[in-house]
Amino acid sequence: MKQDIINREDIILLVDTFYEKVKSNAILGYIFDDIAKINWSTHLPKMYSFWASLLIDEHSYTGNPMKIHVDLKNIAPMREIEFEEWIIVFNQTIDELFEGDTAEFAKARAENIARIMLNKINASY
Numbered sequence: 386m387k388q389d390i391i392n393r394e395d396i397i398l399l400v401d402t403f404y405e406k407v408k409s410n411a412i413l414g415y416i417f418d419d420i421a422k423i424n425w426s427t428h429l430p431k432m433y434s435f436w437a438s439l440l441i442d443e444h445s446y447t448g449n450p451m452k453i454h455v456d457l458k459n460i461a462p463m464r465e466i467e468f469e470e471w472i473i474v475f476n477q478t479i480d481e482l483f484e485g486d487t488a489e490f491a492k493a494r495a496e497n498i499a500r501i502m503l504n505k506i507n508a509s510y
């Protein structure tokens with residue numbers, strides 16, 4: 386049986402597995418690598434902190450993801466289709482690796498944040 390998300394090791398596995406899928410995803414991969422030209426060695430630790438703060442009470446993330454994604458829409462397509470794909474890949478990653486209340490909470494939080502981001506992006510044109 387799969388385990389729930391309980392510690393930082395789980396968060397690191399979740400984030401690493403998710404972005405491995407994103408990199409090779411036809412809809413999302415080029416946004417990270419070709420448009421935003423992400424530095425993965427700084428992005429991944431940021432994402433560990435983000436998800437650890439939301440899921441395991443670590444409180445280590447400081448940042449403004451809403452502003453960052455609203456700004457991203459100036460250089461990359463940030464539409465419903467991209468957000469839907471992001472959620473599909475995120476949910477697949479969670480379901481592949483984990484099972485439990487925190488795993489379900491992670492999917493619900495991600496969907497909620499994605500919806501708010503897309504609304505803010507659409508309102509900013």
Ligand code: HEM
Pocket residue numbers: 413416417421423428431432435447448449450453454457463464467468471494495498499502
């Ligand atoms: C269409 C979907 C999405 C795309 C293409 C996308 C792309 C990106 C990119 C390119 C960055 C790096 C920006 C930079 O460093 O300049 C970034 C950062 C980030 N993204 Fe997303 N993202 C998406 C959805 C989401 C969602 C739904 C969440 C949360 C559930 C999220 C959370 C974050 C966070 C926390 C950061 C780091 C912000 C910081 O630097 O503090 N993203 N994203």
